[in-house]
Amino acid sequence: MFNDLSWSVVLDDPGRSFLLHGAWVSLQLAVLAIIGSTVVGTLVALGRVSTAPALAPLRWLLSAYVEFFRNVPLLVQLVFWSFGMFSLDLVRAAAAPLNPVYSNQFLAGLLGLTIYTSAYVAEALRSGIQSVPRGQLEAARAGGLGYWAAMRAVVLPQAFALAFPAIGNQYISATKNTSVVMAIGVTDVVFQAQQIESATFAAFEAYTAALVIFVVICLAESALLALVVRGMLTRVRPGVRTAAPTPALES
Amino acid sequence: MGAITDNLPFMLAGLWETAKLAVLAIVLSAVLGVLVGAMRSARSRLVRWPAIGYIQLIRSAPLIVFILYCYFVLSDLGFDLTPFWAGVVALGVFTSAYLAEIVHAGIASVPRGQWEAARACGLSQAITMRDVVLPQALRRMAPALVSEFIKLIKDTSLVSIIGVFEFFHRVEVTNSRLLTEPFAVLGFAAVCYFVLNYGLSRFARRLELRLDA
Amino acid sequence: MPIIEFTGVRKSYGDLAVLNGIDLSVTEGEVVVLLGPSGSGKSTLLRCINALEDVSGGTIVVNGRDPHDRATNLNELRSGVGFVFQHFNLYPHMTVAQNIMLAPVRVKKLPKDAARRRAMALLERVGIPEKADSLPTQLSGGQQQRVAIARALAMDPAIMLFDEPTSALDPEMIQEVLEVMVDLAGSGMTMVVVTHEMGFARKVADRVVFMDAGRVVESAAPDDFFASPSTERAQEFLRRVTHI
Numbered sequence: 001m002f003n004d005l006s007w008s009v010v011l012d013d014p015g016r017s018f019l020l021h022g023a024w025v026s027l028q029l030a031v032l033a034i035i036g037s038t039v040v041g042t043l044v045a046l047g048r049v050s051t052a053p054a055l056a057p058l059r060w061l062l063s064a065y066v067e068f069f070r071n072v073p074l075l076v077q078l079v080f081w082s083f084g085m086f087s088l089d090l091v092r093a094a095a096a097p098l099n100p101v102y103s104n105q106f107l108a109g110l111l112g113l114t115i116y117t118s119a120y121v122a123e124a125l126r127s128g129i130q131s132v133p134r135g136q137l138e139a140a141r142a143g144g145l146g147y148w149a150a151m152r153a154v155v156l157p158q159a160f161a162l163a164f165p166a167i168g169n170q171y172i173s174a175t176k177n178t179s180v181v182m183a184i185g186v187t188d189v190v191f192q193a194q195q196i197e198s199a200t201f202a203a204f205e206a207y208t209a210a211l212v213i214f215v216v217i218c219l220a221e222s223a224l225l226a227l228v229v230r231g232m233l234t235r236v237r238p239g240v241r242t243a244a245p246t247p248a249l250e251s
Numbered sequence: 252m253g254a255i256t257d258n259l260p261f262m263l264a265g266l267w268e269t270a271k272l273a274v275l276a277i278v279l280s281a282v283l284g285v286l287v288g289a290m291r292s293a294r295s296r297l298v299r300w301p302a303i304g305y306i307q308l309i310r311s312a313p314l315i316v317f318i319l320y321c322y323f324v325l326s327d328l329g330f331d332l333t334p335f336w337a338g339v340v341a342l343g344v345f346t347s348a349y350l351a352e353i354v355h356a357g358i359a360s361v362p363r364g365q366w367e368a369a370r371a372c373g374l375s376q377a378i379t380m381r382d383v384v385l386p387q388a389l390r391r392m393a394p395a396l397v398s399e400f401i402k403l404i405k406d407t408s409l410v411s412i413i414g415v416f417e418f419f420h421r422v423e424v425t426n427s428r429l430l431t432e433p434f435a436v437l438g439f440a441a442v443c444y445f446v447l448n449y450g451l452s453r454f455a456r457r458l459e460l461r462l463d464a
Numbered sequence: 465m466p467i468i469e470f471t472g473v474r475k476s477y478g479d480l481a482v483l484n485g486i487d488l489s490v491t492e493g494e495v496v497v498l499l500g501p502s503g504s505g506k507s508t509l510l511r512c513i514n515a516l517e518d519v520s521g522g523t524i525v526v527n528g529r530d531p532h533d534r535a536t537n538l539n540e541l542r543s544g545v546g547f548v549f550q551h552f553n554l555y556p557h558m559t560v561a562q563n564i565m566l567a568p569v570r571v572k573k574l575p576k577d578a579a580r581r582r583a584m585a586l587l588e589r590v591g592i593p594e595k596a597d598s599l600p601t602q603l604s605g606g607q608q609q610r611v612a613i614a615r616a617l618a619m620d621p622a623i624m625l626f627d628e629p630t631s632a633l634d635p636e637m638i639q640e641v642l643e644v645m646v647d648l649a650g651s652g653m654t655m656v657v658v659t660h661e662m663g664f665a666r667k668v669a670d671r672v673v674f675m676d677a678g679r680v681v682e683s684a685a686p687d688d689f690f691a692s693p694s695t696e697r698a699q700e701f702l703r704r705v706t707h708i
Contacts, residue, residue, distance in 0.1 A: 133551075133553070135549055135551055135553035136553055136555065138516055138549070138553065139547075139549060139553035139554075139555070139612075139615075140555075140566070140567075141516070141542065142514055142516065142542055142545075142546075142547035142549075142616075143542065143543075143547075143566065143567035143571070143615070143616075143618075143619060144539045144540070144542040144543035144567050144571040144619060145539065145566070145567060145570055145571060146539050149570055149571075153566055153570060154555050154566075157557050158555075158556065158557055161557065
């Protein structure tokens with residue numbers, strides 16, 4: 001087959017515009033899931049490091065959240081959101097205003113990916129918070145700042161800097177994981193590659209194109225993250241040199 | 252409840268398939284991972300660079316693309332693999348790249364003095380690696396290895412897209428046959444995976460504690 | 465009228481009793497130095513004053529309020545008590561000036577420019593105004609501790625607490641920190657200081673409190689204490705710290 005490659009199926013239209021459209025869908029999913037999982041993951045991490053005795057049930061619930069969503073395959077979760085939750089009229093009605101822009105499959109995929117990634121982000125950030133020396137919180141509290149004010153102004157900025165290499169790896173994993181949404185019918189890069197493959201039987205060309213698109217996105221992303229990490233760490237721990245996230249290393 | 256009990260034998264048969272997939276892929280990934288990880292740690296560039304290429308290339312691919320690749324492209328090349336074996340190869344090779352990085356980091360964490368002591372006794376590089384360094388490294392990396400294996404078990408669900416009739420594929424078939432019970436059926440699948448993986452991680456943690464003691 | 469008053473204060477971690485019924489009062493403007501072997505409970509006692517530690521029994525009154533009463537607004541109470549840590553605990557992601565401005569801006573809602581002016585005045589007072597825009601890690605240990613003192617002073621506290629402020633410093637930097645503290649004592653600040661600097665205790669303290677095994681063993685004017693400690697434990701302690 002290698003002397004008979006037909007790259008035109010991916011380099012010329014309609015294949016090319018299929019793939020570019022797919023890349024745009026994948027990119028949106030990745031960016032939105034990264035933002036969403038950072039917000040949710042931060043809240044979960046903050047809840048888990050709380051110490052108030054009254055919040056014990058919340059801590060238990062959040063640790064169950066993290067363990068559950070990390071131990072169930074992403075595909076199972078995506079199918080659950082898509083064929084479970086989005087089969088309910090109530091959910092469909094709630095999503096209806098967004099439908100002109102995003103399909104229900106896309107929204108289900110985004111929801112699933114966000115929650116799945118948030119569990120990992122929460123764990124990374126929690127260990128970041130725990131590696132900020134206790135004296136930092138004490139110093140801020142001694143100055144009269146309340147717990148949340150001290151967390152926000154003093155502990156979290158340092159925790160984010162310390163955890164960012166690990167969180168960055170989760171971002172890259174999330175970007176690669178966007179490809180799983182093709183299994184619930186979202187028209188991402190891989191979905192489009194599969195369309196091309198089934199129309200032309202040019203499997204090698206179609207999937208290589210999808211692969212190249214992912215490699216380019218992930219390399220650009222890790223270069224960007226490396227810059228952020230360097231900026232953050234020189235601020236917080238000028239002595240520390242940490243390896244930049246590579247396009248992998250998920251845990 | 253009936254939705255699950257009526258289809259239990261059908262779905263559980265897939266669990267056996269999932270177990271076979273996982274075990275075979277874990278064995279394959281462990282063999283390749285240790286080999287590539289040791290190569291990655293070698294002094295010679297001739298040995299090291301191919302290992303780095305292997306690791307970087309595979310780790311920049313999404314698994315689902317890798318699975319499709321192994322299935323379609325390998326068969327185009329004349330390797331006529333069944334979906335099951337294509338799945339084993341895809342999962343095993345994919346995970347081996349992640350294991351290789353862990354093995355490499357584990358080897359790097361063994362103090363230089365261990366190398367020097369073994370080499371000073373006249374042991375060859377390969378023997379030193381196999382008998383002195385790797386056993387120490389493997390113990391340090393046990394937690395990271397277990398979490399890769401758990402990831403692999405979760406990832407077995409993805410080979411359903413090339414038609415392997417493993418557990419989750421059967422769950423999906425059940426779900427689309429019934430159409431009315433997505434929460435019960437999919438919830439059942441989630442609980443199965445959770446019990447398996449969470450149980451495994453707890454077991455590994457207890458083992459680790461015992462090793463440390 | 466004492467500004468700090470301990471009555472029968474106890475504290476334990478499980479079976480380990482750290483404070484064993486402490487009675488102690490500090491009057492306004494007084495400089496009290498806490499001495500004692502390590503593990504005697506000095507630091508714990510200090511940390512109870514602004515509720516960095518809980519107590520297991522007894523009562524404490526600081527500035528007319530009980531830091532361990534649930535009804536007390538802790539943030540408000542702490543604003544009136546400055547605390548200087550052994551390891552400085554400067555915020556590494558903020559400049560020196562930002563370190564000092566954080567509490568005034570966030571707690572007292574002071575406008576930023578006013579807080580900045582105040583921070584500059586305090587840095588002037590501790591002798592390093594040129595370091596305002598440096599990061600803490602660019603400073604020597606002695607400079608960091610002087611910044612930490614300025615940060616504690618920024619809230620205009622009525623009381624300053626020092627927890628072994630010179631123990632983490634190289635010997636040549638101890639003096640510059642002690643000078644700032646001497647100056648502060650001279651200005652009439654109420655101070656409670658845990659330290660091993662006998663010279664400072666002798667020269668600056670109004671009263672020396674000697675602790676051992678979670679109790680106040682002796683409380684006396686420094687001249688009396690150093691000349692003729694009345695308890696055997698204090699004699700033993702002084703023999704050891706003076707190396708003779």
